[in-house]
Amino acid sequence: MPVISRFLGIIIVMYWNDHAPPHFHARYGDYEITVTIPDGVVEGCFPRRALNLVLEWMQLHRDELMQNWQRCQEHAPLTPIDPLE
Numbered sequence: 001m002p003v004i005s006r007f008l009g010i011i012i013v014m015y016w017n018d019h020a021p022p023h024f025h026a027r028y029g030d031y032e033i034t035v036t037i038p039d040g041v042v043e044g045c046f047p048r049r050a051l052n053l054v055l056e057w058m059q060l061h062r063d064e065l066m067q068n069w070q071r072c073q074e075h076a077p078l079t080p081i082d083p084l085e
Contacts (some may be wrong), residue, residue: 002014002078005057005082007085008053011026011027012026012081014025014072021036021037022066024037024065026046035066037069040058042055051074056084058068
């Protein structure tokens with residue numbers, strides 16, 4: 001599981017060979033969501049507070065997320081992204 005960030009109990013991951021559109025997965029306890037990077041569409045269920053934190057983090061790091069998405073497509077090592085503080 002290629003973890004790219006961790007903050008406040010939330011784990012952000014991307015997978016090599018994952019399907020389009022560009023997206024990342026977020027886990028929080030037993031919850032998991034998928035978030036598309038270009039438009040922020042969320043699939044899955046997350047507690048409201050944790051969801052808001054993930055979306056705030058995504059807005060701050062959208063360019064880095066897209067760069068990591070490209071690395072995934074090339075099977076290259078992913079770059080860690082700073083956590084939300």
